[in-house]
Amino acid sequence: MERAPQQTGRSTPGTPDAPGASASFVRFVIFGGGVGLASSAAVALLAAVLPFTLANALVTAVSTILATELHARFTFASASGPGPGSGPGPTGRGPLRCGLRHHLQSAATAAAAFAVTTLATLALHAFASAPGLAVEQTVYLSASALAGIGRFLALRLYVFATTRRQPAPVTLDLRAAPARRELLTTAS
Template identity: 55%
Template sequence: MRKKQAAPGAFTAFARFVLCGGGVGLTSSFAVAALASWMPWGLANALVTAVSTLLATELHARFAFGTGGRATRRQHAQSAGSAAAAYAVTCVAMLVLQQLVAAPGAMLEQVVYLSASALAGVARFTVLRLVVFARNLPPVPTPARTARPVPATVARAAAPADPAALCRTA
């Protein structure tokens, strides 16, 4: 049985996300560069993205978002969706670079790739925190409702059609 631990606050979760995801992402960028010398860049990025997503999701589940154990299949599947979007962002960034610069150097490619990865990473953190690992978040406190006095209403008597009726006694 998995021991449920309290989820860390947003700042702590983000710091852990950056540490885990950034470490995996930095390692991945070098892996993509190395594999791209043997195969097309898009294929190298796809392979590295798949492996790094599995690893990062496990690290995020155990460390960044405080699930207290391994990521579930559902969490892996949802995380894969956010990774696919990140993959698209990095591919588009590299395609734009190749359109703008005839022969970009390795350093420029790394800067563009890591910048696109960082942008996608912030969006991915948001999705993982608010959707994928949301059930581990502490409930958002709702303001206490205080009873407000209901204003008293004064019923007005309808005026009789005959004003002389007010003077008559029953």
Template identity: 50%
Template sequence: MAFIRFVIFGGGVGILAGFAVSLLAVFMPWALANAIVTVASTALCTELHARYTFRKGRGAGWREHWQCAGSATAAYLVTSFAVGVLHLVQPAAGTATEQLVYLGASGLAGAGRFVVLRLYVFATRSSRPVRRHGASAVPVQLAA
């Protein structure tokens, strides 16, 4: 069920982000527009995912925002790479083609982000992966 909520919130914001990038790219380089939109959409999604997707019962704290920033950086690199390759292969690509490539890359990056958010960022201590040392189990702790 969390994955469905992730798709609804993250995908909805992602679609809006795609339009925002296209609008901003009229006034600035595409990569800069993507960076600005990635920062804004990540902050919004982190709050939505804390409150609704993973039902933490509160908004996201600084730790969650910083950890989400790491996965958002990877998503930014994936989307920028995909659109950069498109511009190399088809320099006169239209907005619709650019959106298709951007949203496709965002979707792939989003699937990876779900795993990271589920297993590490918004996981409870008891649901985090356990690293085995000999006969005892030690919970894996992430640096804050």
């Protein structure tokens, strides 16, 4: 029995041409953290000329698009490089290389992470009327770390996973097997 090699032309996290989980996670932290730090500075600068809510909304939208592009190109990309049919499936059209599906799904994971940190902070304030800054930051950063891990897993296993692992089809190669009569004559 011989297994036929599985040829999909695309990579899946865990395949030889896709970065491993550790490498992807380090890249995720570097690119996501870098965009987060830049966003923090951008909100502060924009809030000087725009209402804070509007500045935050603009920076959040731009930073989510930027982070999604960086994750598609570098965090979850295959060694053969992003492009149609390789890596996470960027379209290669225009300045944005991810499709709308990738951006919407990534935005959903960012919204879920925002909800986790918001709920954690609200829960803290429900239990403690005036928590200190250190406690509040500890709760926020802990929730942010958990949400980040969840977001990494969702992006790696769902958003940027272009193929699902399926068992390779089993083929039976009868040419290589000796005829039954040959087996009987060699055994005697």
